[in-house]
Amino acid sequence: MQNSNWPDVNDVTAWTDKYFSNTKAIIEHFGDKEVTYAFFLRRPVLCATRLATQWVQTQAKNSGMSVTIEVMHEEGEWVGAGEPLFYLSGSFAFLTELETLILQKLGSACVAAYNAYEMCQILPHVAFLAMDARHCAGTEMAEMMAYGASVGSNVAQRKLGAVGFIGNATDATAHFFGREKGLGTVPHALIGYASSTLKAAQMFHECFPQENIPILSDYFGREVTDTLEVCNAFADLAHDGKVAVRLDTHGGRFLEGLDTQKSYHVLERHAPDAVRDYRTEAELHDLIGTGVSAAAIWSMRETLDNAGFSKVRIIASSGFTSQKCRSMAWAKAPIDIIGTGSFLPDRWSETNATADIIAYGGVPRVKVGREFLLKKEY
Numbered sequence: 001m002q003n004s005n006w007p008d009v010n011d012v013t014a015w016t017d018k019y020f021s022n023t024k025a026i027i028e029h030f031g032d033k034e035v036t037y038a039f040f041l042r043r044p045v046l047c048a049t050r051l052a053t054q055w056v057q058t059q060a061k062n063s064g065m066s067v068t069i070e071v072m073h074e075e076g077e078w079v080g081a082g083e084p085l086f087y088l089s090g091s092f093a094f095l096t097e098l099e100t101l102i103l104q105k106l107g108s109a110c111v112a113a114y115n116a117y118e119m120c121q122i123l124p125h126v127a128f129l130a131m132d133a134r135h136c137a138g139t140e141m142a143e144m145m146a147y148g149a150s151v152g153s154n155v156a157q158r159k160l161g162a163v164g165f166i167g168n169a170t171d172a173t174a175h176f177f178g179r180e181k182g183l184g185t186v187p188h189a190l191i192g193y194a195s196s197t198l199k200a201a202q203m204f205h206e207c208f209p210q211e212n213i214p215i216l217s218d219y220f221g222r223e224v225t226d227t228l229e230v231c232n233a234f235a236d237l238a239h240d241g242k243v244a245v246r247l248d249t250h251g252g253r254f255l256e257g258l259d260t261q262k263s264y265h266v267l268e269r270h271a272p273d274a275v276r277d278y279r280t281e282a283e284l285h286d287l288i289g290t291g292v293s294a295a296a297i298w299s300m301r302e303t304l305d306n307a308g309f310s311k312v313r314i315i316a317s318s319g320f321t322s323q324k325c326r327s328m329a330w331a332k333a334p335i336d337i338i339g340t341g342s343f344l345p346d347r348w349s350e351t352n353a354t355a356d357i358i359a360y361g362g363v364p365r366v367k368v369g370r371e372f373l374l375k376k377e378y
Contacts (some may be wrong), residue, residue, distance in 0.1 A: 020096045023176060034091065035359065038087055039088065041107055045110035045298070047076060047078075051109060052210055066297075071086040072084050079340060085106070089359075091289060096106075103352075110148065110353070111148070112152070114152060116152030124321060126163060130146055133170050141170070145173070145343075146173035148157070149163065149178055167182065184214075191216055197222075202233070212236060212243065216246050218249045223296075227303070228303070228309075231312055241312070243313075244313040244314070244337070246316075251290050252290060254290050255292075255295075257299065273330075274327075289338070314337075315338070318337045320340040
């Protein structure tokens, strides 16, 4: 793992909250004592503690210290608000400076796991690709988010038989998904460089002849025209299911050939109940609005099938939150893969993990109102 040992023991003081460093100095002056911490969140999450606990163990080993970690839930297990994720026992003088860094590695991963699971639960027959790296605040966050997505995906695969997350976009974190390399299509920048969607596909195939050919269809606003041009140019591969089109149309316009009325007509043909049952304007927009709507996906599927390219897969991206996934499920949108970074927590305040000491020298003691953190034997 790329960042799981950072910061090392020599940098902890510089990166922890100052009052913990002050506390360490006071403890060292008046005498150390063994303590037990309880770590928890204030919202339901899936247990994704491994990065945090491995980091603690590494710090302890490098410092020649002994700690005891009691993880209270299996990885991926649902954990209620306020339920301890794990207990950590050891020297107060050693552990006090670690608290800030442990919390940083804990909360966001657990929330990402929860959100990723929810998306897989909503669309169990669709494969997901984690494309969050560009939205992360640095490589350490990218590692935590990939880890969280893999935890949520594993639970959905195990419990629901979902396809789940088949990979992610970077080599550094591909191992969380059982891969050696990241996955992806091509960026818009390559289409601009090639001055043609077809030319970009040809360049890709020349450099990566063993790879499936990805079509990024929206650069010139000719999603249908350019997709069919590429499919016809690589007809044999398209008929063998080795071509995929990625729909990434931005929210400022409709997919080529669609408008509001035509989008209604598309869904009337394929999922009439979805349009009748929507509840909010956001849901309606996901169904028949601009960008990558359910109508846009159905329209592309119709076009491909009518042209004899029924094996060409559709990759959908652009703002695929849990809610948008839910709208796609209502519309039974024929999506093969969703590229998403929207399992990232929407509200960062929800990721705030918290820790309280619940015992000093083996004697239970916790601040008033947090008695629910005490171990059962206390």
